[in-house]
Amino acid sequence: MVAELSQLRDKIDAVDKQMVALLAERLALVAQVGEVKSQHGLPIYAPDREAAMLASRRDEAAQQGVPPDLIEDILRRTMRESYASENDSGFKCLNPELRPIVIVGGKGQLGKLFAKLFTLSGYDVRILGSQDWDRADEILDGAGMVVVTVPIHLTDGVIRRLGNLPADCILADLTSIKSEPLQAMLEVHQGPVVGLHPMFGPDISSLAKQVIIYCDGRNPESYQWLLEQFQIWGASIERVSAIEHDQGMTLIQALRHFTSFVYGVHLAEEDPRLEQLLAMSSPIYRLELAMVGRLFAQDGSLYGDIIMSSPQNIAMIKRFHQRFGQAIALLENQDKAGFKQAFDQVETWFGDFAGRFLKESQGLLRQANDATHRG
Amino acid sequence: MVAELSQLRDKIDAVDKQMVALLAERLALVAQVGEVKSQHGLPIYAPDREAAMLASRRDEAAQQGVPPDLIEDILRRTMRESYASENDSGFKCLNPELRPIVIVGGKGQLGKLFAKLFTLSGYDVRILGSQDWDRADEILDGAGMVVVTVPIHLTDGVIRRLGNLPADCILADLTSIKSEPLQAMLEVHQGPVVGLHPMFGPDISSLAKQVIIYCDGRNPESYQWLLEQFQIWGASIERVSAIEHDQGMTLIQALRHFTSFVYGVHLAEEDPRLEQLLAMSSPIYRLELAMVGRLFAQDGSLYGDIIMSSPQNIAMIKRFHQRFGQAIALLENQDKAGFKQAFDQVETWFGDFAGRFLKESQGLLRQANDATHRG
Numbered sequence: 193m194v195a196e197l198s199q200l201r202d203k204i205d206a207v208d209k210q211m212v213a214l215l216a217e218r219l220a221l222v223a224q225v226g227e228v229k230s231q232h233g234l235p236i237y238a239p240d241r242e243a244a245m246l247a248s249r250r251d252e253a254a255q256q257g258v259p260p261d262l263i264e265d266i267l268r269r270t271m272r273e274s275y276a277s278e279n280d281s282g283f284k285c286l287n288p289e290l291r292p293i294v295i296v297g298g299k300g301q302l303g304k305l306f307a308k309l310f311t312l313s314g315y316d317v318r319i320l321g322s323q324d325w326d327r328a329d330e331i332l333d334g335a336g337m338v339v340v341t342v343p344i345h346l347t348d349g350v351i352r353r354l355g356n357l358p359a360d361c362i363l364a365d366l367t368s369i370k371s372e373p374l375q376a377m378l379e380v381h382q383g384p385v386v387g388l389h390p391m392f393g394p395d396i397s398s399l400a401k402q403v404i405i406y407c408d409g410r411n412p413e414s415y416q417w418l419l420e421q422f423q424i425w426g427a428s429i430e431r432v433s434a435i436e437h438d439q440g441m442t443l444i445q446a447l448r449h450f451t452s453f454v455y456g457v458h459l460a461e462e463d464p465r466l467e468q469l470l471a472m473s474s475p476i477y478r479l480e481l482a483m484v485g486r487l488f489a490q491d492g493s494l495y496g497d498i499i500m501s502s503p504q505n506i507a508m509i510k511r512f513h514q515r516f517g518q519a520i521a522l523l524e525n526q527d528k529a530g531f532k533q534a535f536d537q538v539e540t541w542f543g544d545f546a547g548r549f550l551k552e553s554q555g556l557l558r559q560a561n562d563a564t565h566r567g
Numbered sequence: 568m569v570a571e572l573s574q575l576r577d578k579i580d581a582v583d584k585q586m587v588a589l590l591a592e593r594l595a596l597v598a599q600v601g602e603v604k605s606q607h608g609l610p611i612y613a614p615d616r617e618a619a620m621l622a623s624r625r626d627e628a629a630q631q632g633v634p635p636d637l638i639e640d641i642l643r644r645t646m647r648e649s650y651a652s653e654n655d656s657g658f659k660c661l662n663p664e665l666r667p668i669v670i671v672g673g674k675g676q677l678g679k680l681f682a683k684l685f686t687l688s689g690y691d692v693r694i695l696g697s698q699d700w701d702r703a704d705e706i707l708d709g710a711g712m713v714v715v716t717v718p719i720h721l722t723d724g725v726i727r728r729l730g731n732l733p734a735d736c737i738l739a740d741l742t743s744i745k746s747e748p749l750q751a752m753l754e755v756h757q758g759p760v761v762g763l764h765p766m767f768g769p770d771i772s773s774l775a776k777q778v779i780i781y782c783d784g785r786n787p788e789s790y791q792w793l794l795e796q797f798q799i800w801g802a803s804i805e806r807v808s809a810i811e812h813d814q815g816m817t818l819i820q821a822l823r824h825f826t827s828f829v830y831g832v833h834l835a836e837e838d839p840r841l842e843q844l845l846a847m848s849s850p851i852y853r854l855e856l857a858m859v860g861r862l863f864a865q866d867g868s869l870y871g872d873i874i875m876s877s878p879q880n881i882a883m884i885k886r887f888h889q890r891f892g893q894a895i896a897l898l899e900n901q902d903k904a905g906f907k908q909a910f911d912q913v914e915t916w917f918g919d920f921a922g923r924f925l926k927e928s929q930g931l932l933r934q935a936n937d938a939t940h941r942g
Contacts, residue, residue, distance in 0.1 A: 193603060193606075193607050196603055197600060197603055197604075200596055200599050200600050200603070201600070203596050204593060204596050204597065204600075207589055207592050207593045207596065208593070208624055208627075208638075208642070209627060210585075210589055211586065211589050211593075211638070211641070212624070212627055212628050212631050212633055212638055213631065214582055214585055214586050214589065215628075215633045215637065215638065215641075216631045216632055216633050217582050218579060218582045218583070218586075219632075219633065221575055221578050221579050221582065222579065224575050225572060225575050225576070225579075228568060228571050228572055228575070229572075231568075232568050249583055249587070252583075252584060252587050253587050253590075256587050256588065256591045257591055257594075258587055258590045258591050258594065259648055262590065262644065262645065262648050263583075263586070263587055263590065265644050265938075266586070266590075266641050266644060266645070267583070268937040268938060269637065269640050269641060269644070269934070269937060270637065270641070271937075272933060272937050273634055273637050391847065391848065391849040392849060392850070395929065396933075397933070401936050401937070402936070403846070403847065403848070403849070405847055430846050430847055432843070432847065436843070437847070439839075440839065440843070440844060440847045443834075443837070443839060443844065443852075444844070444847060444848055444849065444852045445852075448851075448852055448855060450894070450898075451826070451830075451891075453894065453906075453909075453910065453913075454887070454890055454891045454894045455826075455887075456910075456913035456916075456917070457890055457894060457909055457912075457913055458886070458887050458890050459818075459913070459916070460912060460913045460916035460917075461886075461890065462818070462883075462886070463916075464814070464815065464818060466917075466920055468807070468811070468815070469815060469818065469819070471778070471805050472766065472778065472780055472805055472807065472812070472815045472819060473766065473778070473819055474766040474767060474778070474819065475767070476823075476858065477818075477819045477820075477823055479854075479858070479928075479931070480823060480858070481924065482924040482927050482928040482931070483851065483854070483855070483924075483928055484924075485917050485920050485921050485923075485924030485925070485928075486921070486924045486925040486928045486929075488910065488913050488914040488917050488921040489914070489917075489921035489922045489924065489925035490925070492906065492907045492910030492911060492914070493903070493907055495906075495910070496903045496906040496907055496910070497903070499898060499906075500898055500901055500903060500906075505898075506895070506898045506899065508837075509895060509898065510895060511833070511836075511837070512829070512830075512833050513888070513891050513892060513895060515829055515832055515833050515836065516826075516829045516888050516891065517888060519825070519828065519829045519832060520881070520884060520885060520888060523825075523874065523875055523880075523881045523884065524881065526875055528868070528871045528872070528875065531828075531867065531870075531871040531874075531875075532867045532868055532871055534828075534832055535828065535831075535863065535867030535870070535871070536867060537832075537835060538828075538831035538832055538834070538835045538863050539863040539864070539867070541831075541834070541835035541838075542831070542835075542841075542860050542863050542864075545841055545860050546860050546861070546863040546864035547864045548860075549856065549857040549858075549859075549860030549861045549864065550860070550861040550864035550865070552857050552938070553854075553857040553858055553860075553861045554770060554861075555938065556854070556857070556931070556934065556935055556938075558647060558771075558772070559644070559931065559934050560931055561776050561777070562643040562644060562646070562647050562776070563640075563643060563927070563930065563931075
């Protein structure tokens with residue numbers, strides 16, 4: 193048996209070596225595609241082309257008896273690597289005539305990421321860090337675009353110091369709230385204004401498939417190139433009003449972060465042994481623990497700022513808390529019929545999305561479990 | 568440019584075709600390994616062998632300029648497919664002398680899964696469905712093992728009907744609570760007893776890397792073969808006391824399910840446009856929406872049963888609700904220092920796990936985002 197197994201394993205080793213060589217070849221070829229795209233200013237991520245390519249690979253796989261989902265997952269994973277490496281070849285500059293871009297807060301993580309991407313695209317980038325305000329006039333002199341990316345509680349004050357920009361300068365911010373900064377920018381500057389919210393952290397490997405929300409401020413025709421530049425970097429752009437944005441973020445950010453925070457507090461007070469909890473976990477609970485735990489490896493002040501950035505957020509959190517209390521009444525009365533009725537109403541509200549989410553999460557939970565024993 | 572791109576794309580197509588062929592070859596080789604393992608009764612999942620194999624593949628990849636994480640992710644994904652297909656070749660039977668296995672509730676989803684796995688392992692499996700109680704004596708006659716897998720609220724009653732089993736018959740259950748069923752089984756049957764809780768749903772593709780919790784009841788030496796059989800199927804087994812189990816499940820199941828339920832109720836009442844919410848989402852919020860939404864594609868009564876199965880669950884949920892309310896006070900007082908202090912305490916409680924979870928979740932969130940535009 194040992195001989196038989198070791199012979200088979202040698203063959204598997206040989207197959208895997210060929211697979212590594214093929215991957216190296218594929219990454220090199222896609223890098224060449226990236227260079228051609230970059231020269232001609234094509235977006236690094238083309239959803240339709242990607243979907244068509246994957247569909248034909250699935251067909252080929254099925255013909256060879258390879259599960260189509262397997263090849264799709266492998267290619268998606270491989271493409272991510274390619275997207276990440278496109279940063280290396282740089283991006284086409286869509287507005288080569290633009291005067292310098294000043295990133296206010298360019299020494300923060302998100303500021304650094306955007307500074308890098310603008311530089312890779314051939315723009316002249318200047319940084320105005322918190323220690324540089326004595327030289328602010330000099331740094332801002334002749335700016336073509338100013339991007340504000342400072343902690344939320346400082347944003348308004350920083351924007352108010354930008355009253356002397358050239359009339360045609362674009363003023364933008366990356367804050368995770370939009371109504372107030374947009375209002376402040378419109379008040380302080382008479383030229384083009386746009387509010388931006390990148391829906392990702394600074395630790396992403398590329399902008400491919402990441403979302404940047406934008407809220408029009410003034411003279412949108414002056415910053416269309418910027419939105420196209422984001423798409424060349426691979427991002428999806430999403431236009432919403434500042435009010436819709438801030439409403440959405442009460443759920444997407446404030447309630448989410450706060451619930452994770454409270455769950456962390458709750459766990460620390462209940463004080464279960466984490467090792468044992470993990471050993472007993474289902475894949476979905478393990479995922480939940482990871483999503484809560486990751487919060488506490490990050491900056492608490494940042495999350496406090498985001499959650500407390502508007503009374504709307506606090507009102508949303510209080511409504512959730514109230515509904516939580518009402519639902520507890522169902523449990524205390526052992527009201528299984530009431531529970532089922534509420535459950536069914538929510539099922540109806542989700543409509544087709546419930547089934548879609550079940551399918552989507554199944555793949556993800558399996559991927560999470562694949563990696564469970566990773567060292 | 569078009570000619571240049573289409574030439575490169577042809578080359579990529581050719582590479583991908585070779586990749587599909589290699590995958591077909593690899594799956595076939597691993598299937599042969601599976602057959603050898605099955606003949607000799609080796610577990611389909613061998614953590615040490617897998618870790619060693621992955622480590623050497625990572626080295627080889629690095630030497631060829633291929634990111635090690637890429638080959639590791641691809642191989643993990645491919646191995647999952649292999650684990651799933653090992654079901655086809657059957658499993659070694661570790662207790663060929665065992666008299667018939669009766670699965671009480673064997674027409675439910677989980678019952679069907681275990682019936683299938685026992686049958687694939689060469690056991691004689693009989694089903695006692697809810698309609699079969701008039702023939703129960705006949706079906707249970709001479710049973711070597713009886714496995715109870717019925718809805719929680721019926722479990723106790725069903726166990727109480729099993730008072731006439733052969734003295735050496737193993738009595739087991741798969742209920743998601745353990746203290747009460749274990750107690751009932753010990754009272755009703757004088758032979759070997761074991762409580763089991765499979766920490767996965769019936770939709771898994773294989774038991775590889777899935778957890779089965781077991782709580783010793785009586786005569787553990789009689790059911791060691793069963794625990795080994797689970798491992799041959801690929802599962803990790805985890806021994807805990809019934810009390811520890813039920814305590815863990817107040818967090819792992821009751822609070823988790825209930826929070827998702829309330830979040831669904833909250834969303835339905837807030838009534839945001841789901842399409843727009845998804846378009847604006849960060850990868851982590853999209854994941855959260857999917858994890859909540861998936862609940863409502865499933866059976867509401869089942870979740871109600873699990874949550875209301877013990878007063879401990881309700882007490883845990885109430886403590887969480889109370890802490891949630893206390894934390895809201897921080898927000899209402901704009902107490903950023905208090906928030907930061909609580910945050911830091913939780914960070915300390917998580918210890919090394921916070922960073923570990925951050926790293927683990929990063930990979931998962933990237934995988935989630937890879938698939939974002941999947942049709």
